[in-house]
Amino acid sequence: MAPIDPHSFTDSTHPLATHIALTLYVDFATSTIHGSALLTLPGPYSGPLSLDARSLTIHAVFEPHGSTPILFSLSPPDPIMGCHVTLSLSNQSSFLVLFSTSPSSSALQWLSPEQTFNKRCPFVYTQCQSIHARSVFPCQDTPAARVRYTCLLNLPRRLSAVMSARHLDRRSPLSHEAAALAPDHSSLWCSEERVVEEFVMDQPVPPYLFAFAAGELGFREVGPRTRVYAEAAPELLDGAAREFARTEEMIQQGERLFGPYEWERFDLLVLPPSFPYGGMENPRMVFLTPTVIKGDSSGAQVVAHELAHSWTGNLITNKTNDHFWLNEGFTTYAERRIVESVQGEDIAALNIGIGWRGLNEEMERFKDRMEFTKLKTNQEGVDPDDVYSQVPYEKGFQFLWRIERQIGRPAFDEFLKKYIATFKFQSIDTETFLDFLKANIPGIEKDVDLELWTEGTGIPPDAYEPVSNIYTKIVSLANEFKLGRMPREDEVADWQGQEWELYLENLPKSVEASQVLALDERYRLSESKDYEVKVGFLQLAISSKCRDYYGVVEKTLKEVGRMKYLRPLYTTLVQGPGKEEEKILAERVFAEARDCYHPIAQGVVASILAKHL
Template sequence: MAPVDPHSFTDSAHPFTVHISLTLYFDFPSSTISAATLLSLAAPYSGDLTLDTRSLSISAVLDPVSLSPLPFSLSPAQPDPVIGQSLTVSLSGQSQVLVVSKTSPSSSALQWLSPPQTFNKTHPFVYTQCQSIHARSVFPCQDTPAARIKYSAKLNIPSQLSAVMSAKHEGRRPPLPAEAHGVCEDAKWCGDDRIVEEFVMEQPIPPYLFAFAIGELGFREVGPRTRVYSEAAPTVLDAAAREFAETEEMIKAGEALFGPYDWERFDLLVLPPSFPYGGMENPRMVFLTPTLIKGDSSGAQVVAHELAHSWTGNLITNKNNNHFWLNEGWTTYAERRIVEAVQGENRAALSIALGWKALVEEMERFKDNLEFTKLKMNQAGIDPDDVYSRVPYDKGFQFLWRIERQIGRPAFDDFLKKYIATFKFQSIDTDMFLDFLKENIPGIENEIDLKLWTEGTGLPPDAMELVSNIYSKIVSLVNEFNLGKIPREDEVSDWRGQEWELYLKSLPKSVEASQIKALDACYRLSESKDYEVRVAFLQLAISARCGDYYNEVEKTLKEVGRMKYLRPLYTALVQGDGREEEKAVARRIFSDACGGYHPIAKGIIEAILAKHV
């Protein structure tokens, strides 16, 4: 008997759940969900079954056939700060278990938004973010990607709202009293102001891909298998439809590269600004930050990344978070191939260059804890959110790109398609991947140090920074800036956000305040609508202790909740000696803004402030 995952109580001696049927009642005034969770095993089982929970109130565990109580216990009494509490149920030949539970208002997976926090200011909104280990705060489950599940869900919600899920929509209808299953009082369940939305996920997915959003939603058609959804604000929907107009072309490019698209729909949901990530690859319904709507289609590169997950991550999944690079390294490689096919080599080259910059920064971030510069790492006792970084993405990309360079792209493409066909709908680890690699590319271990790449710290000597024409031009302009010259307008007239982002991230951190002001006077980068550009510029301004821009820093930190922006700006404010004024600014901004941050983002920023303030 042993755990299958350092972030789960799931025991290797216990059977996996194969299907979950959920009945969920959403109570917006209390920011809670009452749930009946029916877990189905592959076969009848006798003995203890252990499930993961976090901040759940368990009111009953029942045999669903007889509705008789089943013995259960929650432990430890003081929940583990990373993985929560285990729910252990004693079975005697059952193949199903019914758990009645209720979420906490502080559920780590859920953000409840009051009407003033939404686009339209009229109705409330709620959405999930279950990656990496947050599904357990919505319903009890074996919350490990090693356990793939199919599911169905009935969502009882206020009738003026609508719901979307990472599943097929089956219908919308009035609720029935028999559906309550002890979730809540029948009268409450069946009020005239309630409606039930039904969904089904017919392919087995890891629990972290469970997702829903509920609010005042509208949509635009952007392709034969893609709608873009958002709160029903026409300006947002129209802008998103324009930004993501290439989606069907990207899907076709993905199919040509990686094989059939197995999820039928590829819909997109633009969430409120508090969403903590750029995107989340929930099958059939990708979640996106509104900061991707830039007006130049460059935001679609994140869509390409989430689309690539349809093959690498959703079809083939890392067995646990120690092997997260199998999801993200493969997907970063696949994303850049899609971008190259649809938007051209220059766009892909810029993405690779920006990825290299980010990877070098992460090596510096983890210089005192090199474990997290590995691909195959040990995260036992570590919250995955605390060590989330670009390492799995871009070191993973570099590893796969190194293999491609060794054997050539045609051979690598054949290998890639065979890899996907072999492991689809499975969860694997690094050793399984390496065995498959050596079996299908004989002698590769003699050409590339596979152990150094997967288990070594830092960057291997055969990692490579891509040099392209556009990158060389940017570097030359950086060199001129270091000599006191601001780029001329004709030199940057064709630049989009990625060029400016790479330029700013290539500048030395010791830029003088006068240089910062001169650059901004020409190009107003501090006010850019592209947050990648704005945040890169504001980091330089903070490093230069250019207090003129602290109002813009505050505005940015209050506008968005994406961790890609929050983490570097708060860190820049508090890191280093003699920055008491900046630390006070950070504390004040966080106090004002944290109510609008997702629980995951809030926890990350609290940790940064606790470390440096």
């Protein structure tokens, strides 16, 4: 066996599926999906074939029309990769797998009506990055395997669904479609209380970009190729529409910088607060946390990042998670170019400054595991969720920015367009990128230490802290706080969330509790609607043992599930000596809030507590 990915059982000697036809029955009563997956190979194949599965029950495997069974075996579960499904094929070019998910699926979050905004209907959504698609359906779950798919999604009629694919139809169920399901569930398919939503993805995508959500959804039109979806509440939809009103302008700037937008539509779905990320770049249907709706359009920068993935990540994908920087470093660079075009150089400089501080903090986080401060990593035997960080984003950005400074922006823009056109709809590794870089920018390896940047630990000496008037002013004011001077109101009168975020990131890790109280009394940072600001302030309060804010900390941990906020707050509570009261608080809050977090976030918080308690 020769695995092609340290996080997949997919074998390099086996053919990769080119198409998957999915039939999924969404059962809210049991928090499970009963389904079938018809996988098509490039041609007839005989021999063993490996698939990935996690928390799935495989009922049977058949030839395409369900008449002749195909032998299969299932390994004991690996704690990171799940189960190895081995099929025994005999001159077959396709096969049908019948399966059911588990309520413990790591990709799926099932929300009761009480956990939703309107509190009327249940809600379910997926989050498949990095290796969680295998907990929704059996597949070759590696970004090296790009696949087209169709999906029939059977759900309660009062709900609707969206998917990272083109919507074809919403109709009553057809009886012959139920034949693909396990017999115990096929009779339920054609209930009058059910409806089928039909989708197709015609372009080959890695499995982690498979996504759907179902619930009581509404939408607003915000551009010729963009709708904003959310739970059907006017205040939520209107707020999202205002926040993302300039989306079409961003798409046009992306096309100007990086070439044609290949995905036809760029729709947005604002999910419930439990969504564990800021955004997820699912093609045609970006998923977003509601915390990006800030009321000042600054949340659109998350949209700019997910939009940039339309070229770097979705069109060109990292071959394995060891090369994750190819997705996120390029996308962070592209995001900041889009932001600079739409919102100006000062805002882009703030983004870079916030990222620079974040990168330096990650060096401290990984000081005992410096492997994960590299761009090209070795993640064999490591859960990618455990080492998810800002390193591939910010160090990757810094690497590309270094190349831009070396050859000039016009030349780098030309290189980027050629890179995207050359490798679109492919999954590549770091070596492929470096070979292309050296071939198209002759001599670059003499001016930039490519090996140090991609395989070296830490931050290279030619990385660059941003320089701009606004950045310098904010850092200077933060330094003055260390000497006991708070900023005057006239100095911060025009500050929005990003300015405060950068200010807080540049403050000492802990100060006198009286200073924390005085800062909040003047500027009410603990009440900010911008969670970057609120969480930054609460970290300072915890580190300074200013216990006046522990009630706000608890409330925040219970109302959002975004890991960008959970990770620092729980870590600050439990890390370091003399934190017994804080550790008790962290354990209690997690026990009470756990069921409101997505399974991925549950795992991350549990590992933080296990490390420090």
